Amino acid sequence: MADNFVVDGSNLATESRTEPSLVQLQEAVAAFRSEHPGAVVTVVVDASFEHRIDPKERRAFAKVESKGEVVSPPAGAVGRGDGFLLQIANRTQGTVVSNDSFQEFHAEYEWLFEPGRLIGGKPVPGVGWIFSLRRPVRGTVSRKTLAKANQDDKAEKQIRVAIAEATADALEPDTPRKRRRRGGRGRGKEVSNVSEPEAVNEPAPFLQFVIAHRLGTEVTGTVDAFASHGAFIDVDGVRCYVPLSALGNPPPSRARDVISRGETRSFVVQAVDAPRRGIELGLPGFSHVAGSPSEETVAADVRGARTKKPPTKTVKTTPKKVAKKTPVKKTPVMATKAASKAPTKTVKKVAKKEPAKTVKKVAKKTPVKKTPVKATKAASKAPAKTLKSAAKKSAQRKR
Secondary structure, three states, X not given: OOOEEEEEHHHHHHOOOOOOOHHHHHHHHHHHHHHOOOOEEEEEOOOOHHHHOOHHHHHHHHHHHHOOOEEOOOOOOOOOOHHHHHHHHHHHOOEEEOOOOOHHHOOOOHHHHOOOOEEEEEEEOOOEEEEEXXXXXXXXXXXXXXXXXXXXXHHHHHXXXXXXXXXXXXXXXXXXXXXXXXXXXXXXXXXXXXXXXXXXOOHHHHHHHHHHOOOOOEEEEEEEEEEOOEEEEEEOOEEEEEEHHHOOOOOOOOHHHOOOOOOEEEEEEEEEEOOOOEEEEEOXXXXXXXXXXXXXHHHHHHHHHOOOOOOOOOOOOOOOOHHHHOOOOOOHHHHHHHHHHOOHHHHHHHHHHOOHHHHHHHHHHOOOOXXXXXXXXXXXXXXXXXXXXXXXXXXXXXO
């Protein structure tokens, strides 16, 4: 066990009580020193300890504090005096004497869970103070703290990846990357000449920016232009973007309602887009530090980086006539209309192609028996010379 001990004075002075007591704290420290003679014991109380003890004990507390037997953090220290106490224990590799679990510091001081780094104490009536080794208790606050630490670690890893990718782009800016085709046939084959996403910034300035400004740090930029969902900010020649969600709570309807073009202000680096070499910013107090930029930032960067290209004329190809491939059966009405539309030249050509000799031969081969009605019609159509010759023949027979 370590020879350095840091006593949580405010915790021991309040054990089994509603308000801290200087007398109880002094009894606890005396009992602990007797169990660990020769050890270095540092007693830490929070800044409000003097105002919460009994007014009769305040003069005695002032004397103890002036002798250096008790130390307290500056007024307004984060975590009351817990952060100050744990920082002392961390630097001295000391053991903490407290009944607190320090849940909000579990992610920062993992050594609290090491055996022998935390001792608890409790006054037992008729016996005195009893001290024993203990382990911190994990609760809701601890889980939230660890979850936030994991997010920060993930964002830090993404920053390192962004730096590595930016370094590679700066060294080989014209070399297309290769990617593996996932799924389907040809799995595992490399496909080259894959088009890169349109970049917002050049590799070298982007790399310098990422190295110099980590996530959560403030930068000074000038409002360059406005977009439909935010504004573009120029930071030392690097083009950044601030979305509406990072300009206020609730977000404003327009960026120009909060910032003005040409205005120079402080912004917080809240995300990095490594593939597009983009930076997302936010106003202090409204920024949300994350590992990747929002969708509106990516969309704005893509629109801002895309150069205007002349529109290509699309030629509409008319499909071939289906009527030739799939003939439609014509109804009588349709046949009549088609016949009326047919050109006269076609009819004449057909008539010319059919010679008169062929018609006569057909008539001789297949004589048609004429009915009386048909005979009459045929007689009416016969020429006048034929009728005259028939009349002469009938007159000669009578004679």
